[in-house]
Amino acid sequence: MAKTTVNGLFIVGLGLVVGFLSGLSGVGGGTILTPLLIMIGIPPPVAAASDSNQIVASASSGAFAHRKLGNVDVKLGLVLLSGGIVGSTIGVQVIRVLKAMGNVDFFIKLVYVVVLGFVGFFMLKESYSTMKNGEASKNGGGFWCRMREANLPFKMKFPVSGIEVSAIFPFGMGLTVGLLAAIMGVGGGFIMMPAMIYILGMPTTVAIGTDLFQIVLTQVNTVVQQSYVNRTVDLVLAMLILLGSTVGAQMGARMTRRVRGPQLRFFLGLLVMAILVKLLLELLIMPEELIVLSSGGGGH
Amino acid sequence: MKVALLLALLLALPALGHGYATKDLPPERVAISLTYNGEDIPLSGEAPRDADIYVKVSSGGSGERTGLSEKGKVGVFWMTTRRAAVEGMPGMLLIYSSADISSLPEGLQEELGIDEGYTQLRRGARVVEEGGGEIEGEERERFIEGLIRVKESHGLYAIKEGAVEMKGGRYGAVLQIPPTASVGMDMVDIYVVKGGVILEHQRKVLTIENAGIGGWLMEMAEERSLLYGFMAVIVALSAGLAVGVMFKGGGGH
DSSP states (O other): OOOOOOOHHHHHHHHHHHHHHHHHHOOOSHHHHHHHHHHTTOOHHHHHHHHHHHHHHHHHHHHHHHHHTTOOOHHHHHHHHHHHHHHHHHHHHHHHHHHHHTOHHHHHHHHHHHHHHHHHHHHHHHHHHHHHHSSOOOOOOHHHHHHHHSOOSSEEEETTTTEEEETHHHHHHHHHHHHHHHHHOOOOHHHHHHIIIIISOOOHHHHHHHHHHHHHHHHHHHHHHIIIIIOOOOHHHHHHHHHHHHHHHHHHHHHGGGSOHHHHHHHHHHHHHHHHHHHHHHHHSOOSOSEEESSOOOOO | OHHHHHHHHHHHHHHHHHOOOEEEOOOSEEEEOTTOOOEEEEEEEEOOTTOEEEEEEEEOOTTOEEEEEEEEEETTEEEEEEEEEEESOOSEEEEEESSOGGGSOHHHHHHHTOOGGGHHHHHHOEEEETTSOEEOHHHHHHHHHHHHHHHHHTTSEEEEETOSEEETTEEEEEEEEOTTOOSEEEEEEEEEEETTEEEEEEEEEEEEEEOHHHHHHHHHHHHSHHHHHHHHHHHHHHHHHHHHHHTTSOOOO
């Protein structure tokens, strides 16, 4: 639990804004939301774990809808999930060890700086390129195409996606995303989506549905483990975010026709970079107080 | 000094029998619910017109242990370089008075644990390195000073001279329990002091407890964490389904 006093309406408002931007641009909100929660004083492990909890809610509604439309490759999703469970279990243990060492806040912020750097850079690059040339530059995976066709072990057929690949690929992808999900409290769509399309060669609609399916199950594992091992899930915080982000995402989705996508993604890229700079400065500038509480802040 | 204090106490005995009762300390329970953002507790009672009132709100005591991290520069980054625990300093210490604390005789300050700069607390505290031995000297002082600053910034330590108002034989104050206060029993000690002598001492217990759904969730998260995790997942999945029905599957994340 957060054990921090923040205004509930402010959290709902934050969820609303991030949900709106997410609905408008199609970019997952977790990458922006968790660092914003950290910036308003929520301890990083609680921000990440509670965001995971709200992702279970927000991704599940999308996953159910895609399942009805036949866009979920359950077989592939289960392979991704097996990797995701291994990755998120490792991530939870990494948090536990770092928490005991007293450097979990530093580590989460550092991982965010690195990941936001990549995400922000590619968002700016892609949106700028689209604004300039009219469409995104697609260098469609010649290397990955050769890798897919290479004679690797554990080859499996995935009829819903119409592909045949070694299970090593989806397992490794699930593991990477699960690890980041536990540490950062993100769904990992920003990694999983391009990986499914370019590395596995999946159709986009099935990639979206399968991504949501594996996100729900991976995050379920993360939430249960974070609650049990690290006691960092704040259900109230998660539901307040969800309340705002759900309404915001719907408003954003309805606004998509009125706003130009590349310009919006460029703006979001700048926002991501601004958050990165703020977090980086917190790591580089001497803190006001050199001695801080190790955990909690209570009076007993 | 002790003889003088004893003599003064004996002289004050008739006054002790007078019973300048603190009549109001409502409520004696502070409920930490979902909307809890600290609580103001009014305190009032009777006292001789020329007496001074000193109120001490404290929690924990010699068994209290607070973990601290010290930040240091490693390469270009600032991160935790050392961990230690301070033992024997209360979790919360709020002091309210109608007069300056310096007007209390030194011996009485020591006896009551009411002094400027928390000298008594500093003296009794113990600083222990995480996984190591006791820390002494300047480093000990640095950790204690750090803890006091953290507590003050959270509103858990405060000295408010002049915050108790005296009016025509009655006194009144508002105890400000900060949002960061934790559940447990707090002692409210009220001292009626005149001429450097305690005329009356009253002790009231203030219980801070979890209440409502927020309190229940907090207890669940701490004591039945696995069940709490499954519950968090079920609530989130139900919320997701509800959102899906409301917006006809317009989820995502």
